[in-house]
Amino acid sequence: MFKLNLKITLRNLWRNKTSSLINISGLAIGLASCLMLMLYVSYERSYDNHGKDAGQVYKVMTNFLDINKRIESTGGLTGNMIGPALKEDYPAVKAMSRYEWGGPKLIANGTKSFKKSGRFADADILNVFDYTFVSGNQKTALNEPNNVIVTESTAKLLFGTTDVLNKTVRFENKISLKITGVVKDIPGNSSVYFDFLMPWSLYQTQFDWVKEPAWTNFNWSTVVKLDPSTDIAQFNKEIKGLMEKKRPDSRAFVFVYPFNKLHLNGTFVNGKSIGGKIEEVRLFMGLGIGILLIACVNFMNMATAKSERRAKEVGIKKTIGATRGSLISQFLMESLVLTFCSAIMAIVIIELALPLFNNLLGIELGVSYSNAQLWAGLISVVLLTGLIAGSYPAFYLSSFNPVQILRKKGGKSQGQLISLRQLLVIGQFSFAVILIIATTVIYEQIQYIKNRPVGYKVDELVEMEQDGDLFDKFEVLKAKLLQSGAIISMAQSSTSMTKDGSNFTGMEWKGSTDADKLFTFNQIATTYDFIKTTGVKLLEGREFSTQFASDTAAVMVSRSAVKRMNLVNPVGQIVVFHGEKRTIVGVFDDFIWGSPAQVDRPMVIGFFQGWGGTVIMRLNPANAPVANLALIEKITKEVNPAYPVEVNYVDRLYAGKLNAQRILGVLANLFGGLAIFISCLGLFGLAAFSAEQRTKEIGVRKVLGASVGSLMQLLSLSFLKMVMIAILIGIPIANYIMNGWLRNFEIHTTINWLIIFLVAASTLGIALITVSLQTYKAAKTNPVQALKYE
Amino acid sequence: MIQLQNIEKYYANKGLKSYILRHVSTTIQQGEFVSIMGPSGAGKSTLLNILGMLEEPTYGSYEFMGENVVSLNERKRIELYRNHIGFVFQAYHLIDEMTVAENIEAPLLYKKVGSAERKSRVAEMLDRFNMVAKKDLFPNQLSGGQQQLVGIARALAAQPLIILADEPTGNLQSAQALQIMDLFKKLNEEENITIIQVTHSEINAGYGTRILHLLDGVISEDIQVVV
Numbered sequence A: 001m002f003k004l005n006l007k008i009t010l011r012n013l014w015r016n017k018t019s020s021l022i023n024i025s026g027l028a029i030g031l032a033s034c035l036m037l038m039l040y041v042s043y044e045r046s047y048d049n050h051g052k053d054a055g056q057v058y059k060v061m062t063n064f065l066d067i068n069k070r071i072e073s074t075g076g077l078t079g080n081m082i083g084p085a086l087k088e089d090y091p092a093v094k095a096m097s098r099y100e101w102g103g104p105k106l107i108a109n110g111t112k113s114f115k116k117s118g119r120f121a122d123a124d125i126l127n128v129f130d131y132t133f134v135s136g137n138q139k140t141a142l143n144e145p146n147n148v149i150v151t152e153s154t155a156k157l158l159f160g161t162t163d164v165l166n167k168t169v170r171f172e173n174k175i176s177l178k179i180t181g182v183v184k185d186i187p188g189n190s191s192v193y194f195d196f197l198m199p200w201s202l203y204q205t206q207f208d209w210v211k212e213p214a215w216t217n218f219n220w221s222t223v224v225k226l227d228p229s230t231d232i233a234q235f236n237k238e239i240k241g242l243m244e245k246k247r248p249d250s251r252a253f254v255f256v257y258p259f260n261k262l263h264l265n266g267t268f269v270n271g272k273s274i275g276g277k278i279e280e281v282r283l284f285m286g287l288g289i290g291i292l293l294i295a296c297v298n299f300m301n302m303a304t305a306k307s308e309r310r311a312k313e314v315g316i317k318k319t320i321g322a323t324r325g326s327l328i329s330q331f332l333m334e335s336l337v338l339t340f341c342s343a344i345m346a347i348v349i350i351e352l353a354l355p356l357f358n359n360l361l362g363i364e365l366g367v368s369y370s371n372a373q374l375w376a377g378l379i380s381v382v383l384l385t386g387l388i389a390g391s392y393p394a395f396y397l398s399s400f401n402p403v404q405i406l407r408k409k410g411g412k413s414q415g416q417l418i419s420l421r422q423l424l425v426i427g428q429f430s431f432a433v434i435l436i437i438a439t440t441v442i443y444e445q446i447q448y449i450k451n452r453p454v455g456y457k458v459d460e461l462v463e464m465e466q467d468g469d470l471f472d473k474f475e476v477l478k479a480k481l482l483q484s485g486a487i488i489s490m491a492q493s494s495t496s497m498t499k500d501g502s503n504f505t506g507m508e509w510k511g512s513t514d515a516d517k518l519f520t521f522n523q524i525a526t527t528y529d530f531i532k533t534t535g536v537k538l539l540e541g542r543e544f545s546t547q548f549a550s551d552t553a554a555v556m557v558s559r560s561a562v563k564r565m566n567l568v569n570p571v572g573q574i575v576v577f578h579g580e581k582r583t584i585v586g587v588f589d590d591f592i593w594g595s596p597a598q599v600d601r602p603m604v605i606g607f608f609q610g611w612g613g614t615v616i617m618r619l620n621p622a623n624a625p626v627a628n629l630a631l632i633e634k635i636t637k638e639v640n641p642a643y644p645v646e647v648n649y650v651d652r653l654y655a656g657k658l659n660a661q662r663i664l665g666v667l668a669n670l671f672g673g674l675a676i677f678i679s680c681l682g683l684f685g686l687a688a689f690s691a692e693q694r695t696k697e698i699g700v701r702k703v704l705g706a707s708v709g710s711l712m713q714l715l716s717l718s719f720l721k722m723v724m725i726a727i728l729i730g731i732p733i734a735n736y737i738m739n740g741w742l743r744n745f746e747i748h749t750t751i752n753w754l755i756i757f758l759v760a761a762s763t764l765g766i767a768l769i770t771v772s773l774q775t776y777k778a779a780k781t782n783p784v785q786a787l788k789y790e
Numbered sequence B: 001m002i003q004l005q006n007i008e009k010y011y012a013n014k015g016l017k018s019y020i021l022r023h024v025s026t027t028i029q030q031g032e033f034v035s036i037m038g039p040s041g042a043g044k045s046t047l048l049n050i051l052g053m054l055e056e057p058t059y060g061s062y063e064f065m066g067e068n069v070v071s072l073n074e075r076k077r078i079e080l081y082r083n084h085i086g087f088v089f090q091a092y093h094l095i096d097e098m099t100v101a102e103n104i105e106a107p108l109l110y111k112k113v114g115s116a117e118r119k120s121r122v123a124e125m126l127d128r129f130n131m132v133a134k135k136d137l138f139p140n141q142l143s144g145g146q147q148q149l150v151g152i153a154r155a156l157a158a159q160p161l162i163i164l165a166d167e168p169t170g171n172l173q174s175a176q177a178l179q180i181m182d183l184f185k186k187l188n189e190e191e192n193i194t195i196i197q198v199t200h201s202e203i204n205a206g207y208g209t210r211i212l213h214l215l216d217g218v219i220s221e222d223i224q225v226v227v
Helices: A002-015 A017-045 A082-089 A152-159 A200-206 A232-239 A242-246 A277-305 A307-319 A324-361 A372-398 A402-407 A416-450 A474-484 A530-534 A549-553 A559-565 A625-639 A650-656 A659-693 A695-703 A708-742 A753-780 A783-788 B044-051 B074-083 B100-110 B115-128 B144-157 B174-191 B202-206
Strands: A057-065 A071-075 A093-099 A104-109 A112-121 A133-136 A147-151 A168-171 A175-183 A196-199 A221-226 A252-258 A267-269 A272-275 A461-465 A487-493 A521-526 A538-541 A554-558 A574-577 A580-588 A603-607 A614-619 A647-649 B002-013 B016-028 B033-037 B059-064 B085-088 B162-166 B194-198 B210-215 B218-224
Touching: A002 A017, A002 A324, A002 B100, A017 A277, A017 A324, A017 A372, A017 A659, A057 A082, A071 A267, A082 A093, A082 A221, A082 A242, A104 A152, A112 A152, A112 A200, A147 A152, A147 A168, A152 A175, A196 A200, A232 A252, A242 A252, A277 A324, A277 A372, A277 A416, A277 A659, A307 A324, A307 A372, A307 A402, A307 B074, A324 A372, A324 A659, A416 A659, A416 A708, A416 A753, A461 A625, A461 A650, A474 A487, A474 A614, A474 A625, A487 A530, A530 A614, A549 A554, A549 A580, A549 A603, A554 A559, A554 A574, A559 A580, A559 A603, A614 A625, A625 A647, A647 A650, A659 A695, A659 A708, A659 A753, A695 A708, A695 A753, A708 A753, B002 B044, B016 B044, B016 B218, B033 B044, B033 B174, B033 B202, B044 B162, B044 B194, B074 B085, B085 B144, B100 B115, B100 B144, B115 B144, B144 B162, B144 B174, B162 B174, B174 B194, B174 B202
Parallel strands: A112 A196, A147 A175, A521 A603, A554 A580, B033 B194, B033 B210, B085 B162, B162 B194
Antiparallel strands: A057 A071, A057 A221, A057 A252, A093 A112, A093 A221, A104 A112, A104 A168, A133 A175, A147 A196, A168 A175, A267 A272, A461 A614, A461 A647, A487 A521, A487 A614, A538 A580, A554 A603, A574 A580, B002 B016, B002 B059, B210 B218
């Protein structure tokens, strides 16, 4: 029986090639989209979830209190004392490590030097995280200050082999380190990523300020591994008073939060996690399932539309002894065979599309075909899809009464079935309309914030990191570069023009109160030519100048800072900045420093000779940019030979800030487009069957004198009505959702009704074209053929 | 074998009952060859459907092999189809997606006949109906008469006690029709299979042993055919 059914299924597939293709490809696209999104979801969900003890690792978080002792904000950074204190006083803490942010650092084997992600951490980190050692001793690898652990790729990059134990590398062109361990590469979905790992003891010898015990200098991350039997709520209660005990003025308390949950649940309000990236992950899950359901709906619609043809088969089989159960299993098997074909096609699609998808999201998703779990997942998704898609046709078709079908021609039960099919189509198109509106709103928002004036001249502006000798030889470099003609201006800055994150409190000015001291200002530290180089607009006064020796104790303030401080004639006034009295010499216009969708804090730019980090340069517009860059690289290499030179265009860095929104936009666009495409495939199939069913009616009407136009209208109208209803349902839902999304941005556009109208019109247009392709064919057929048919 | 008692069938429409069958009572013995005749709309097909349990009478009792089968549940009814009843239709109603051999095999599959026996019975049927060469063709590749032969072969494959045929020759040319009728007669005489057919044709009815004339839902005549 099974064999015969299978054979008949395949014959049926072959016989109705068009509809099979529509069914299989629709379902395959749906499956591929769903699986791809599920891969992404599983990538995100397994973030920081590597190694067998991942569940026991917790991050020490800090809750900051306001004057009224209410929780004002929550941060992931701590001082350098909390970790050791926890380890010492609480037996539940089995291991503890501090680590710094792990930015690019120079590592070299002879002349082969690279800036790779290097991280300082306590030796105990090897007990917190489960690294896979290729060689070296996990217990002692970070015991000496001059030890370093490298990943396999780093080892290969530097030495061309992973057999590098006890070899020596040069760090920051200053110290030689001995490789005491080689570990497998850290997965991309780890928060504590590194290419090489160095001991905290080295960190302390490098920077004096790290050595100083700090409770309230929130610069580092601290992770602990707790005993599995620990009651976390109780533990958090116990450590709550720790900060206050050590530093009564700290206005902060710490708690631990599961490390593997932090990535997805990183948004804290009132000290409690209220979500975070998990919402995006849920959104993608919903999107994946939604698209798969649309494809399933297609399948159901096509199958029920074919019911007329299948009804006869059902009737006959019932009279020769088929039970309902055997018919149901036959139809389910048909849908499973179809789903199986789709799954194969979906895997092909995934293989082709995954590199693009990875590129788009900037992540490394891969399908490991040897993974049993993956196959189990895939098979269960396919089975489930087959069952969902096949259940309705199976139960519907098998319920036919044989005598009705066999005796009368066309035993279709009108009414209810039709409305259900219509309901499914309406649901499909509503979903597609919502996605398309979402796409356009996201696109509009991106355009809106993209078009905000940046506040400085991003074109021809480049940045590089101030590494190694560039600190001490800054003036030398500046003179040489200016002389070379590659640049027309250059300034030192504490941070990049496009990366906010440096701020301070404790500013005092004329008329400021104690509460004002708690107000947070953004800050940039620089020396001369900052405004000249960047093109930030100066409103009043002047920028720091070598002509005024007193400018080393001066500040510039932004327009919004003036407003905040309520100063009438700001230039010349004295303010207290980082505990020093300083004079305001200039007022500049606000510029976008952080997210273009957010209003930046008021800013103070202070003069600090020794506080650099970034070199900002304005290229000479008279030369070709490539020539300028080559010259900069050559000269910088001469001044600072140990470091590779990496010059970044500020406009590209700026564009990178819109990346998250851009990705969301592209994804919504892609999957919205797919949703429309799959829905139209379904509509195409339905229209074909409807036309086929009404062949006789069309023939009769033509004989009576109906024109092609009127027939097309007759056939298309019922479909267009459904699409119209779907649009009417989709618009308010999309409006509601996207208004909510827009509210996430401080600076946002409003939903443009003209665009919504265009979306509606184009959806209708696409549906009309799809249906017309079929109805035109039906309306053009020779009536004699149609009437002879019976 | 079959006992009908006061079978009535009507459709109520806006309070008016439109009768299709009234007071139909008859007994059909094992081995009879009954032809149901009558003008269009007399209720012939309805009566056959009731006999085949495809339709339920509104009123009356129907015993099939001593068992009351009015409002029999689906499972038991299918059991009867599998083991005792074969249907032959005017429009053949072969399954288009199956080959000739598969069509004949289908009822055996449902009856859960073992693979070896299935093979031999299908081969026997093909042999008997001279269709061995056509066993891998699909129904639409056959002529009407050949399709009806397959239909009968399919009905016979499950070795039924009774064949219900609704105008089996209605769509056929007369030569083919005669062939089918000869076949029925032979089955009836040699294998003692009960046959009930609905027909318009006096000639076809002549092959049977008994004719039931229906007129406006009532049995107007019940004639034994004298050979």
